[in-house]
Amino acid sequence: MNTPEQPANRSLRSLLQGLWLPLITPFRNGALDEASLGRLVRHYAGKPVDGLILAATSGEGMTLDAVSWNGSLH
Numbered sequence: 001m002n003t004p005e006q007p008a009n010r011s012l013r014s015l016l017q018g019l020w021l022p023l024i025t026p027f028r029n030g031a032l033d034e035a036s037l038g039r040l041v042r043h044y045a046g047k048p049v050d051g052l053i054l055a056a057t058s059g060e061g062m063t064l065d066a067v068s069w070n071g072s073l074h
Contacts, residue, residue: 018050025055 021044026036037054044052 016051019048020051020053021047021049022053022056 023037023040023044026033026040028036041052
């Protein structure tokens with residue numbers, strides 16, 4: 001069982017510090033709107049945030065197929 005004192009947990013915690021912004025996942029005609037997602041990411045990339053959370057604000061990650069999910073990461 002992992003405990004907070006173990007190095008792996010401390011390492012993960014150090015990666016997840018700061019301000020992480022959950023982004024909406026834009027859809028158009030039932031598919032991931034990659035152009036709109038790209039605009040959102042570029043907009044917030046220049047802001048004082050430490051990370052972006054994709055496809056998780058309202059469970060939409062569970063509705064994406066593998067191609068769409070990979071598209072959201074590129």
